[in-house]
Amino acid sequence: xxxxxxxxxxxxxxxxxxxxxxxxxxxxxxxxxxxxxxxxxxxxxxxxxxxxxxxxxxxxxxxxxxxxxxxxxxxxxxxxxxxxxxxxxxxxxxxxxxxxxxxxxxxxxxxxxxxxxxxxxxxxxxxxxxxxxxxxxxxxxxxxxxxxxxxxxxxxxxxxxxxxxxxxxxxxxxxxxxxxxxxxxxxxxxxxxxxxxxx
Amino acid sequence: xxxxxxxxxxxxxxxxxxxxxxxxxxxxxxxxxxxxxxxxxxxxxxxxxxxxxxxxxxxxxxxxxxxxxxxxxxxxxxxxxxxxxxxxxxxxxxxxxxxxxxxxxxxxxxxxxxxxxxxxxxxxxxxxxxxxxxxxxxxxxxxxxxxxxxxxxxxxxxxxxxxxxxxxxxxxxxxxxxxxxxxxxxxxxxxxxxxxxxxxxxxxxxxxxxxxxxxxxxxxxxxxxxxxxxxxxxxxxxxxxxxxxxxxxxxxxxxxxxxxxxxxxxxxxxxxxxxxxxxxxxxxxxxxxxxxxxxxxxxxx
Numbered sequence: 306x307x308x309x310x311x312x313x314x315x316x317x318x319x320x321x322x323x324x325x326x327x328x329x330x331x332x333x334x335x336x337x338x339x340x341x342x343x344x345x346x347x348x349x350x351x352x353x354x355x356x357x358x359x360x361x362x363x364x365x366x367x368x369x370x371x372x373x374x375x376x377x378x379x380x381x382x383x384x385x386x387x388x389x390x391x392x393x394x395x396x397x398x399x400x401x402x403x404x405x406x407x408x409x410x411x412x413x414x415x416x417x418x419x420x421x422x423x424x425x426x427x428x429x430x431x432x433x434x435x436x437x438x439x440x441x442x443x444x445x446x447x448x449x450x451x452x453x454x455x456x457x458x459x460x461x462x463x464x465x466x467x468x469x470x471x472x473x474x475x476x477x478x479x480x481x482x483x484x485x486x487x488x489x490x491x492x493x494x495x496x497x498x499x500x501x502x503x504x
Numbered sequence: 505x506x507x508x509x510x511x512x513x514x515x516x517x518x519x520x521x522x523x524x525x526x527x528x529x530x531x532x533x534x535x536x537x538x539x540x541x542x543x544x545x546x547x548x549x550x551x552x553x554x555x556x557x558x559x560x561x562x563x564x565x566x567x568x569x570x571x572x573x574x575x576x577x578x579x580x581x582x583x584x585x586x587x588x589x590x591x592x593x594x595x596x597x598x599x600x601x602x603x604x605x606x607x608x609x610x611x612x613x614x615x616x617x618x619x620x621x622x623x624x625x626x627x628x629x630x631x632x633x634x635x636x637x638x639x640x641x642x643x644x645x646x647x648x649x650x651x652x653x654x655x656x657x658x659x660x661x662x663x664x665x666x667x668x669x670x671x672x673x674x675x676x677x678x679x680x681x682x683x684x685x686x687x688x689x690x691x692x693x694x695x696x697x698x699x700x701x702x703x704x705x706x707x708x709x710x711x712x713x714x715x716x717x718x719x720x721x722x723x724x725x726x727x728x729x730x731x732x733x734x735x736x737x738x739x740x741x742x743x744x745x746x747x748x749x750x751x752x753x754x755x756x757x758x759x760x761x762x763x764x765x766x767x768x769x770x771x772x773x774x775x776x777x778x779x780x781x782x783x784x785x786x787x788x789x790x791x792x793x794x795x796x797x798x799x800x801x802x803x804x805x
Contacts, residue, residue: 338775343563344563345574345769350775411766414764421762471762475568475743476672477672
């Protein structure tokens with residue numbers, strides 16, 4: 306069953322994922338310019354991009370557990386998920402810089418003074434070496450070190466979710482669900498778990 | 505007590521949106537021709553206030569009883585039954601009781617107030633409210649000597665309010681003012697916007713408007729007003745006292761712990777809307793600064 310599924314997945318090309326991934330930001334930008342994002346389009350665009358980035362990062366975290374526990378192999382798509390997620394984080398950051406805060410002096414003050422922004426920025430910075438080494442040449446060059454380096458994803462995603470939890474007003478359940486999901490996906494990777502689970 | 509504060513440019517009680525726009529154009533034209541000289545700096549400040557559109561004012565709201573999304577109130581608040589409506593006025597008053605909204609309306613003088621509205625989230629609007637001074641309502645109930653504060657409570661009706669199923673805040677929503685703040689001529693009980701009945705998402709049928717404080721102080725859909733002799737609890741302060749003080753006066757120099765309050769974005773400017781500096785007491789410094797004389801506003805934030 307999973308064998309047939311994996312065979313079918315092997316025949317699915319990866320490139321359409323990049324095309325599909327470009328659609329939401331472009332569509333939202335169009336909506337934002339034409340009034341489709343409501344009367345405060347900057348906040349809407351910023352939040353949608355941030356949330357999409359988290360969702361795609363979570364999708365990337367699902368690849369390994371799906372293969373290990375259900376035998377479904379999506380590893381071919383993982384790089385695209387990572388690059389798309391990074392692109393969304395970058396756009397989210399650019400919207401914040403250029404459209405939301407706007408004032409350079411305030412940007413630096415915010416990064417230093419506002420913990421939720423510090424945390425979000427830290428997550429973004431951690432993604433930089435990962436996107437820089439997401440090509441085949443870097444994978445070959447780094448060898449086994451590539452896997453160790455890319456474990457930074459775990460911390461980056463966690464920081465992204467904490468960033469979301471920290472900016473909620475009042476007690477809100479949605480950011481906590483993201484954080485909870487991420488913690489579960491990370492816990493599935495703990496070596497202890499691996500030994501406890503049947504091979 | 506009514507009409508203690510007037511903006512020189514709202515001579516009529518009720519102005520439809522189109523007339524608002526026309527009047528601005530006419531005044532603009534006259535001013536350009538030198539035919540109109542505005543009398544005072546305050547009048548000029550009012551002149552500069554350009555109300556947001558009905559659409560903007562009624563589609564972007566924080567009313568967590570209907571959900572935490574900005575469009576949730578416009579989507580779900582329609583279920584809230586606002587007629588009949590009574591306001592319980594009790595505590596340290598001579599004539600406590602359940603006051604029917606329509607009886608209140610019959611006794612109050614309705615006037616128009618174009619106010620800046622500054623949310624604690626650093627966005628702002630200009631809203632052409634209609635309503636009456638809170639002072640008149642409190643006088644109607646008779647304020648007793650011992651009263652020092654006023655507590656307010658929002659309707660709590662879970663079957664009509666999907667948001668209260670979640671413990672975002674400790675429901676019902678409560679707010680409070682010091683008595684002198686409550687009696688200030690700027691402090692309004694709004695019952696309309698652009699001369700129309702106030703829509704549910706904006707706090708029908710009557711809500712507080714304290715224009716020099718962050719928006720969350722201006723409690724919506726009020727069902728209870730209690731005169732007290734001590735500072736009453738307020739919902740956001742109870743939820744997070746480090747971030748939300750009892751006073752919550754608009755103050756560009758006192759940041760929210762998580763974001764700057766120095767600037768704000770006016771709703772309606774689109775994707776490239778610039779930030780503008782936030783004004784002390786939201787631009788009502790001349791009118792209200794004396795209320796806080798001698799107080800350290802970074803302590804009593």
